[in-house]
Amino acid sequence: MKINKIHHVAIICSDYSKSKKFYVDILKFSIINETYRAERDSYKLDLKVSDRDTLELFSFPSPPPRPSKLEACGLRHLAFEVDNIEENVDCLVSQGVNVEPIRIDEITGKKFTFFKDPDDLPLEIYEM
Incomplete structure (x- = not known):
């Protein structure tokens, strides 16, 4: 395969x-x-x-509600690559989206953060 x-x-x-x-x-x-x-x-x-x-x-x-939290088995989150995380966070916040603080990936040294869609699906933006 x-x-x-x-x-x-x-x-x-x-x-x-x-x-x-x-x-x-x-x-x-x-x-x-x-x-x-x-x-x-x-x-x-x-x-x-x-x-x-x-x-x-x-x-x-x-549809039934999402049954799990981030650390449960199954799909954890969906991540999107961005060029500038601060610009994207500002854009999300300006439109009323609650965004977690920006963190640094301890393995890659890259910036990332999470926010949720209207059904609480965890979404990530990850700066490359």
């Missing part, structure tokens, strides 16, 4: 319009395609994160 790359990341949200606004207006991901699937009463929003990365945002009626 040979895997070339991660194709996309999929997120299920509880409030489609709120999450769409967060990922499009605050994080500035561009819309590739938006589809309403009537048989599932569900939206699927394909978002362009970068030239090579995509994110799928799904809505479903009454």
Whole structure:
């Protein structure tokens, strides 16, 4: 088996319009395609994160809440690379997003911090 790359990341949200606004207006991901699937009463929003990365945002009626914290088994968080962490933190804070203090990765010496999406999914920005 040979895997070339991660194709996309999929997120299920509880409030489609709120999450769409967060990922499009605050994080500035561009819309590739938006589809309403009537048989599932569900939206699927394909978002362009970068030239090579995509994110799928799904809505479903009454999805169960996220059952875990950061240190539980399973997906820990989703991280995005940035050029300047301070500029990105300022942008997030100016739009009402609560951002943790910037920390230094003890292994790489790089700056990073965490914030959450509207459903409390932990997101990280990491300066390269």
